[in-house]
Amino acid sequence: MWGVLVVNIILSIMGYSVILNIVPKFKDMFVKAHLSGVDLNKKNKPELPEATGVITSCIFLIVMFIFIPFPFSKHFFNKEWGFPHQEFVQFMAALLSICCMVLLGFADDVLNLKWRHKLLLPTVASLPLLMVYYTNFNSTTIIIPKPLRFFLGHDLDLSALYYVYMGMLAVFCTNAINIYAGVNGLEVGQSVVIGASLILFNVIELNGDCWANHLFSLYFMIPFFFTSFALYNLNKYPARVFVGDTFCYFSGMTVAVVAILGHFSKTALLFFIPQIANFIFSLPQLFHILPCPRHRLPRLNQDTGCLDPSVFPFKEKSLNSLGRLVLKVYQMLGLIKVERTDKEKELSTGTNCTLINLALKLVGPTHEKNLAAYLLALQVVCSMLAFVIRYPLASLFYDC
Amino acid sequence: MWGVLVVNIILSIMGYSVILNIVPKFKDMFVKAHLSGVDLNKKNKPELPEATGVITSCIFLIVMFIFIPFPFSKHFFNKEWGFPHQEFVQFMAALLSICCMVLLGFADDVLNLKWRHKLLLPTVASLPLLMVYYTNFNSTTIIIPKPLRFLLGHDLDLSALYYVYMGMLAVFCTNAINIYAGVNGLEVGQSVVIAASLILFNVIELNGDCWANHLFSLYFMIPFFFTSFALYHLNKYPARVFVGDTFCYFSGMTVAVVAILGHFSKTALLFFIPQIANFIFSLPQLFHILPCPRHRLPRLNQDTGCLDPSVFPFKEKSLNSLGRLVLKVYQMLGLIKVERTDKDKELSTGTNCTLINLALKLVGPTHEKNLAAYLLALQYVGIRHKVSVGEFVLRLLKFLKTLLNSSKIHGISGKVLSL
Numbered sequence: 001m002w003g004v005l006v007v008n009i010i011l012s013i014m015g016y017s018v019i020l021n022i023v024p025k026f027k028d029m030f031v032k033a034h035l036s037g038v039d040l041n042k043k044n045k046p047e048l049p050e051a052t053g054v055i056t057s058c059i060f061l062i063v064m065f066i067f068i069p070f071p072f073s074k075h076f077f078n079k080e081w082g083f084p085h086q087e088f089v090q091f092m093a094a095l096l097s098i099c100c101m102v103l104l105g106f107a108d109d110v111l112n113l114k115w116r117h118k119l120l121l122p123t124v125a126s127l128p129l130l131m132v133y134y135t136n137f138n139s140t141t142i143i144i145p146k147p148l149r150f151f152l153g154h155d156l157d158l159s160a161l162y163y164v165y166m167g168m169l170a171v172f173c174t175n176a177i178n179i180y181a182g183v184n185g186l187e188v189g190q191s192v193v194i195g196a197s198l199i200l201f202n203v204i205e206l207n208g209d210c211w212a213n214h215l216f217s218l219y220f221m222i223p224f225f226f227t228s229f230a231l232y233n234l235n236k237y238p239a240r241v242f243v244g245d246t247f248c249y250f251s252g253m254t255v256a257v258v259a260i261l262g263h264f265s266k267t268a269l270l271f272f273i274p275q276i277a278n279f280i281f282s283l284p285q286l287f288h289i290l291p292c293p294r295h296r297l298p299r300l301n302q303d304t305g306c307l308d309p310s311v312f313p314f315k316e317k318s319l320n321s322l323g324r325l326v327l328k329v330y331q332m333l334g335l336i337k338v339e340r341t342d343k344e345k346e347l348s349t350g351t352n353c354t355l356i357n358l359a360l361k362l363v364g365p366t367h368e369k370n371l372a373a374y375l376l377a378l379q380v381v382c383s384m385l386a387f388v389i390r391y392p393l394a395s396l397f398y399d400c
Numbered sequence: 401m402w403g404v405l406v407v408n409i410i411l412s413i414m415g416y417s418v419i420l421n422i423v424p425k426f427k428d429m430f431v432k433a434h435l436s437g438v439d440l441n442k443k444n445k446p447e448l449p450e451a452t453g454v455i456t457s458c459i460f461l462i463v464m465f466i467f468i469p470f471p472f473s474k475h476f477f478n479k480e481w482g483f484p485h486q487e488f489v490q491f492m493a494a495l496l497s498i499c500c501m502v503l504l505g506f507a508d509d510v511l512n513l514k515w516r517h518k519l520l521l522p523t524v525a526s527l528p529l530l531m532v533y534y535t536n537f538n539s540t541t542i543i544i545p546k547p548l549r550f551l552l553g554h555d556l557d558l559s560a561l562y563y564v565y566m567g568m569l570a571v572f573c574t575n576a577i578n579i580y581a582g583v584n585g586l587e588v589g590q591s592v593v594i595a596a597s598l599i600l601f602n603v604i605e606l607n608g609d610c611w612a613n614h615l616f617s618l619y620f621m622i623p624f625f626f627t628s629f630a631l632y633h634l635n636k637y638p639a640r641v642f643v644g645d646t647f648c649y650f651s652g653m654t655v656a657v658v659a660i661l662g663h664f665s666k667t668a669l670l671f672f673i674p675q676i677a678n679f680i681f682s683l684p685q686l687f688h689i690l691p692c693p694r695h696r697l698p699r700l701n702q703d704t705g706c707l708d709p710s711v712f713p714f715k716e717k718s719l720n721s722l723g724r725l726v727l728k729v730y731q732m733l734g735l736i737k738v739e740r741t742d743k744d745k746e747l748s749t750g751t752n753c754t755l756i757n758l759a760l761k762l763v764g765p766t767h768e769k770n771l772a773a774y775l776l777a778l779q780y781v782g783i784r785h786k787v788s789v790g791e792f793v794l795r796l797l798k799f800l801k802t803l804l805n806s807s808k809i810h811g812i813s814g815k816v817l818s819l
Contacts, residue, residue, distance in 0.1 A: 026511075033511050034434050054507060061500060062524060068531035085485040088535075092492035095528070096499060100461060103503040107454060110510050111426075111433050124462060128495070131468035135488075 001215065007070045008219055012226035015063040019230035023055050023241060035109065037242050041183075041300040041307060041368055048239060051109035053231065053247025057102040060227045060250070064095055064220070071219065086136050087216060093132035094220065094257045098250065101125035101174070105249030118178070118245075119171055125253060126170040129260060130163050145397040166260050174252030176275035178245060179282060182297025182356055183307075183368055185236035187243055189376045190275070191251040192232050195225040197271045197383040198258070201390070210263065217258040224254050237369040270386035274379055278355040281335065284326045285353050290314070296352040298360055298371070306365035309337070309357035311349035337361055401615065407470045408619055412626035415463040419630035423455050423641060435509065437642050441583075441700040441707060441768055448639060451509035453631065453647025457502040460627040460650070464495055464620070471619060486536050487616060493532035494620065494657045498650065501525035501574070505649030518578070518645075519571055525653060526570040529660060530563050566660050569669075574652030576675035578645060579682060582697025582756055583707075585636035585772045587643055590675070591651040592632050593779040595625040597671045598658070610663065617658040624654050637769040674779050678755040681735065684726045685753050690714070696752035698760055698771070706765035709737070709757035711749035737761055 030036060030049035037050040072088050104121040107113070113121075140162035144152045158165065181187045199221045202214040228251065234241045259268035269276070285292040291312045298307035319327065327350065330336045335358055336351045351357045359374060360366060366374070430436060430449035437450040472488050504521040507513070513521075542562070544552045558565065581587045599621045602614040628651065634641045659668035669676070685692040691712045698707035719727065727750065730736045735758055736751045751757045759774060760766060766774070 029511050029513075035510070058504070058507075058524075062527070065500075065524075065527035065531060068528065069535045072535045083485075085483075085489070088489050089485070089492060092489060092496055092528070092532070096492060096496045099496060099499045099503060100465075103499060103506065104458070106503065106506065106510075107458075110435070110506075111429050113429075124465075127462070127465035128468065128492070131465060132492070135469045135472050 004070050005215075005218065005222075008067055008222050011063045011067055012223040015059045015223060016226040016230045019056055019059050019227055020233060023052055023231070023234055026052070026055060027241070035244075039184075039239060039242075040295070041298065042238070043300070043302065043305070048242050050242045051106060051244030051246045052234070052241040053243040053245075053250055054102065054106045054109075056227050056231045056243075056247065057098075057105075057250040060223055060254075061095065061099055061102070063223045063227070067219070067223075087212070089132055089136065090216070090261050091219070093128045094261055096128040097125050097170075097257055098253050100128065101170075101249050101253035102246060105174075105244075105246040108249070109244045109246050118175060122170040122174045122249065122253060122256075123167050125249075126167050126256065129170075129257060130166055133166070133260070134163070147397065166265075169260060169265055170253055170256040172252075172279075173256045173272070174249045176272060176279050177252050178248035179286075180275050180278045180355065181248070182295070182354075183237075183372045183375065184239040185232060185372045186356075186375060187248055187251070188228055188232040188235050189372065190379050191228045191247075191255075192225065193376060193379040193383060194251075194255060194271050195221055195228060197386065198255070198268065199225060201264075201267060201271075201387070202262075205264075213262040213264070217262040217264075220254060220258050224251075237372055267386075267390050270389055271383055273382040273386065274355060274375075281353050281355060281358070284323070284330075285312070289323050289326055290319070290350070290353070293352070296354050296357070298356060298368075300368075301365060304365055306367050307360060307371055308365050309351040309360045311339075311351050313341070313347060313349050315346050316348060317346060334361075404470050405615075405618065405622075408467055408622050411463045411467055412623040415459045415623060416626040416630045419456055419459050419627055420633060423452055423631070423634055426452070426455060427641070435644075439584075439639060439642075440695070441698065442638070443700070443702065443705070448642050450642045451506060451644030451646045452634070452641040453643040453645075453650055454502065454506045454509075456627050456631045456643075456647065457498075457505075457650040460623055460654075461495065461499055461502070463623045463627070467619070467623075487612070489532055489536065490616070490661050491619070493528045494661055496528040497525050497570075497657055498653050500528065501570075501649050501653035502646060505574075505644075505646040508649070509644045509646050518575060522570040522574045522649065522653060522656075523567050525649075526567050526656065529570075529657060530566055533566070533660070534563070566665075569660060569665055570653055570656040572652075572679075573656045573672070573675075574649045576672060576679050577652050578648035579686075580675050580678045580755065581648070582695070582754075583768055583772045583775065584639040585632060586756075586775060587648055587651070588628055588632040588635045589772060589776045590779050591628050591647075591655075592625065593776060594655060594671050595621055595628060598655070598668065599625060601664075601667065601671075602662075605664075613662040613664070617662040617664075620654060620658050624651075637772055674755060674775070681753050681755060681758070684723070684730075685712070689723050689726055690719070690750070690753070693752070696754050696757070698756055698768075700768075701765060704765055706767050707760060707771055708765050709751040709760045711739075711751050713741070713747060713749050715746055716748060717746060734761075 027049045030052065031047065035050045036047050038045050038047055068091070071091070072084065101122060104125055108117065108121060140159045141155050141157045142162070143155050177187055177190060180190060199218065202218045202221065205211065205214040208214075231241075231243060231247065235243055255268060256265075259265040284290045285296070291314050293310075293312050296310055296312075299310045300306075301308050316324070327336075327338065330353065331338055336353060338348055338350045341347045341349055351361055356371070356375065359371065359378075363374065427449045430452065431447065435450045436447050438445050438447055468491070471491070472484065501522060504525055508517065508521060541555050541557045543555050577587055577590060580590060599618065602618045602621060605611065605614040608614070631641075631643060631647065635643055655668060656665075659665040684690045685696070691714050693710075693712050696710055696712075699710045700706075701708050716724070727736075727738065730750075730753065731738055736753060738748055738750045741747050741749055751761055756771070756775065759771065759778075763774065
């Protein structure tokens with residue numbers, strides 16, 4: 001087992017150096033193919049290559065392809081257990097889902113598909129996973145947390161709903177990372193922190209009952225961590241490349257895949273606390289209860305060189321009653337700041353409902369580099385909180 | 401078995417209608433994303449969406465994803481044989497290779513990668529196949545054809561070379577289809593004919609020893625046929641879409657995958673006779689022994705509305721001795737036509753070394769629609785010739801063998817490497 005993990009780590013580190021090496025060389029090719037974006041928060045507004053997440057994803061896939069024989073070749077696995085057929089098929093299904101997601105994600109970056117497609121694509125890409133799950137296990141029973149057992153019993157068979165849950169997990173992870181973005185290094189950085197947290201969790205659980213699931217997860221998370229970390233070095237402030245939706249899709253799907261096949265999706269979601277908070281906070285804008293501009297990333301203040309929260313303009317009269325209610329609640333909780341810009345025309349502005357803008361509202365105008373550092377620190381703190389919830393508190397909820 | 405095949409056919413037909421339905425709707429999106437090409441052989445030179453092969457490939461993948469439980473769900477497979485673990489893993493590895501190839505192929509169409517990348521990408525995409533093959537079988541012994549047995553013995557273990565061969569098969573199939581192109585409907589059309597032939601071959605072999613391999617191949621070839629056929633309707637003369645390198649990669653890899661896992665790669669290559677001929681004919685230009693222009697597709701004659709062979713300009717003095725030799729041999733065999741365009745400057749032109757230009761040279765200027773029809777008929781004839789001469793004899797022998805061995809139990813693991 002350790003020999004196989006060492007091979008995995010070595011291949012991952014090789015992937016890391018390859019990515020650092022080749023991504024800058026592709027810069028011109030991407031810009032020429034019209035895959036580029038303007039860094040709006042820099043004074044000179046440079047044009048950077050977009051969707052470089054596709055290169056990272058391909059290197060990840062190549063690392064995994066080369067790794068295939070090692071866990072499953074006769075020389076390495078423990079013959080007492082018999083050949084791990086189900087794991088082999090799961091391994092291939094996981095890679096197929098990730099590969100398909102990268103393909104669809106890259107097509108999205110190239111073709112600029114609509115938002116409803118962003119919900120459909122991860123569902124399609126998770127089909128292999130669901131199909132193999134159905135063929136291999138078809139176990140759709142979940143254990144009810146202790147406080148709810150009084151209502152629902154010890155366990156509950158969700159049957160088809162379990163598949164909906166698995167499908168939704170992929171959709172959620174990919175899009176939650178995608179909307180928690182807009183500052184150099186944030187998408188990749190959050191993925192790196194989540195990857196590291198999952199690795200730590202898996203290593204701890206290697207001593208537990210379900211060690212095989214966690215070993216399986218490590219086979220994916222270690223290369224994921226190293227390849228994402230390489231891209232982080234290129235995307236952090238000041239960014240030299242943009243990662244594109246491709247990276248968010250790749251990232252979300254890889255995490256969803258190990259969470260589903262490792263049977264620890266609830267724990268994995270604990271590591272997504274900032275993403276979940278950002279998502280819930282954003283809901284009124286995502287559902288157009290409040291106006292939602294095209295970009296909600298913070299704005300650069302040309303004079304100070306720092307970032308201010310971005311705003312959405314609105315007329316109080318044009319909001320429906322739900323919109324007015326949400327606006328009031330958010331104002332009361334101090335989550336957004338509403339200002340009247342023009343009394344006669346009754347125009348107002350409200351800060352956009354993202355965690356990034358909220359952080360800027362609480363901390364004040366901040367330089368982009370520091371803002372990214374604060375948000376990643378928040379991610380790390382939330383991961384530590386997740387460990388606290390999972391371990392000492394878990395026995396309150398489950399028998400393990 | 402038949403129930404599973406029926407499900408496969410139904411899903412494939414659904415994929416066919418979905419493709420016919422949605423590809424036209426993507427036209428504006430593709431053109432806006434700068435994925436478009438000019439149809440050089442039309443008078444008005446329309447701009448058509450390029451790389452629509454990615455849509456076909458995705459529909460193919462979705463059909464295959466939905467199909468996954470059917471061959472392997474407990475309700476369908478024969479419990480006497482035990483669960484077909486190896487086939488399940490092979491199935492997933494095959495899909496992974498195809499999916500990876502489509503990803504890399506689409507990236508090639510978008511980023512316009514260099515030619516050396518076109519050789520690297522299929523090798524990378526066939527890695528899952530090779531790795532699973534190594535993990536599952538690692539059988540690298542081939543049976544030597546009888547005429548050579550006195551030299552090489554009955555069988556020969558190629559070991560690492562076998563993996564090189566499998567990797568090269570993917571590279572060859574994808575690029576051979578890619579360079580045999582330039583006329584509306586040719587890339588997709590040739591793929592459709594090859595697929596139909598492989599399906600026929602697989603169906604015939606279902607009665608043989610290695611029926612499991614051929615059933616496996618059918619699971620891929622039937623959806624491949626229907627999805628490609630749908631795209632053919634949109635790409636044939638007059639084309640409404642271009643399929644892009646993405647389709648050639650997808651097509652070549654799917655065929656290579658079933659050929660490798662079904663252990664009938666040599667037979668599969670027999671269905672590639674026009675592609676092989678075109679490739680060998682093109683070699684001097686591909687290796688730049690003779691000058692190779694960017695495009696070698698036939699040219700439109702604006703007056704007649706028909707296609708003429710395209711040419712490459714050259715100076716006899718600037719060719720090396722090998723180039724002059726090749727030029728002379730090709731001229732002697734009547735494969736190309738060399739004309740002197742300017743005596744003072746010693747400029748000449750030679751028709752480009754592709755099967756398409758050769759066909760035009762032999763048949764004379766032809767309308768694009770008819771040229772495509774002739775070339776697809778050639779593809780079909782190449783197969784019929786093989787079927788009518790070689791295969792008939794082989795089939796007869798196999799039928800006799802089956803009669804003699806009728807008491808043998810057909811095992812799932814009948815993975816003998818044979819024709």
